[in-house]
Amino acid sequence: MDASLSDIDFNTTFVDDHFLFKDTVDGFGITMVLLYLVVCILGLAGNSLVIIAILKLDKLSSSTTVYIFNLALADGLFMVGLPFIASQNFQNEWMFGDVACKVVMVLDGINQFTSVFCLTAMSIDRYMALADPLRFARWRTPRWAKMVSVFLWLFSLLTILPMALHFTSDRGLCIPDFVSDDWWLGVLSYTFVMGFALPFTVMTASYTALLLTMRFQRIRATSLNLATHRLESQVTKMVVAVVVVFGMCWLPFYTFNFYALYQMGLVMTFARAFEFVVLLSYSWSCANPILYACFSDTFWRHFRTLLCPAAKTPPSMQCNTERYDLNDRDVTILA
Template sequence: KSYENKSIVADGARDYNHTYVDEHFYYVDNVDGFGITMAILYLVVCIVGLAGNSLVIVAILKLDKMSSSTTVYIFNLALADGLFMVGLPFIASQNFQNHWMFGDIACKAVMVLDGINQFTSVFCLTVMSIDRYMALAEPLRFARFRTPRCAKIVSAFLWLFSLLTILPMALHFSAVGGLCIPDLVSDAWWLGVLSYTFVMGFALPFTVMTASYTALLLTLRSQRLRTSTSNQEGHRLERQVTKMVVAVVVVFGMCWLPFYTFNFCSLYQSGLVLTFARAFEFVVLLSYSWSCANPILYACLSDTFRRHFRTLLCPVSKSSPSMQCNTERYDLNDTVVRDVTILA
């Protein structure tokens, strides 16, 4: 049975993506409108992801200086997402040319780095959901676990755990045949890899995030009802956090669930038609887009990050004070309300 890899691995879980397409369905030398469109979309996602995550990193280092556990996790999330974008041109190049031109060592390096950054991004997001719950439910009780120092230790562990999680599988990739693809041991082995990456990269994090945010919303509502049924500030906070929770969970699910679904479906296809292969390439790009979605969510849902972005991007006019940006330093941890409404 003749196989070719249509979409290269995009991350830890994605690192094991192999869309099998019969050779007579795949055009090697003909670059059509779909290939050009996908190349442009890859470029757009890469530029937006690098620019957005770089802006988040600069905002935290320059304006907040990682003064809270929240911003330590957001910094590591943005760093992982930004570094993940660095590998995107290599992936796009292979998809566009149907050939890996960078050598076997680069193949393994790109797959390892992509896997580390993807898993670290998801793990950071998961830990942040727990951190948000602790900040709201019992802030005094959990205060000693929410210091910047503790967050840095946890973040270092997440990077190490991501490396240990991805390394054994990523090293199965090679470019010996002209494509950076995994050396498949057997169908059972590949099913085990997909199941493992699905659980570690999606199912478990999604479950923890959903549970943490559900508990957070229930706690918010309980506190509001205990305080006052007519508390407008409580209503406002609950609505704001609800929007944040729904946005984070829905975007995470929309970006990753199609990718894993197509991966599992490909196992039971005896001959994948070109339409399926093209759809698979699109969902791979969709999973990549998760890494550039976080800064957009920050800008839309976090008042503090909007202020930080405005401070960095809005030029200061010396001649017109009314046109000047507000350059006041905003502490991301200055109040409980602001702390719990930061995007996580």
């Protein structure tokens, strides 16, 4: 839970001191609120564009686009809670009531976990698509991807619901009903493993195996055409982008959460840095549509078609979001 963990850890650890900054409004606070709103607007707009492109132009025709659709849906919904978090951080007070506190935190947690789980499933899907498409063909149908996606949404709900329902605004902030330091350390450890460490490990392993497989196939090939060169370059750049951006956005967030357990007093510098890493973790949901546009020619064409109807790509130039020839393994990579 992104915002929840940030506010949880920061505010539960320092709940007795939060009134120190309640009336402190300065340039930093205003700047952060503006940045939160910018991230929210860009995240909603970018992910909405991805959803529309998939539904209108692709129509969920492949397993890849099914996962991208659910990823964009989770990322877009993830942005909905951002104005509430920005308001609490700016005023250092929750003004929306106890019910809204629980609802926002539940939705925040579900969408965060679903987003990460979908990206993890997509990394496995990418490996199967390139490593041995014949062998894994039956596991990569749109129908199968839809069933996996439904499971991921339900699993995210079950994963986060018990912790999210512990949130309350009784003490002026939307924070969990703090039980003990050991209890909260257990919650943080569980969330870190499920929401970052395990998915990050799976993604890294899948993409590493994918690159090694492609390199092995390249060595075995008698000739290497231009399309294969372009494919390997595209996959390599996507690997670096996905893994690095995910790690850069989320690792500081979890690091600050654990460090906050050992803070003995509220320090302005730490509080402001914490607010920034929360924004950074939310920014990851804005990054995915940008990555699609930068690394996928198909999505770039889809975006141009939606945003510039006069510049539609001729039918002869259009292609499916995922295609491959079982003989030469020529694949268009989206993620």
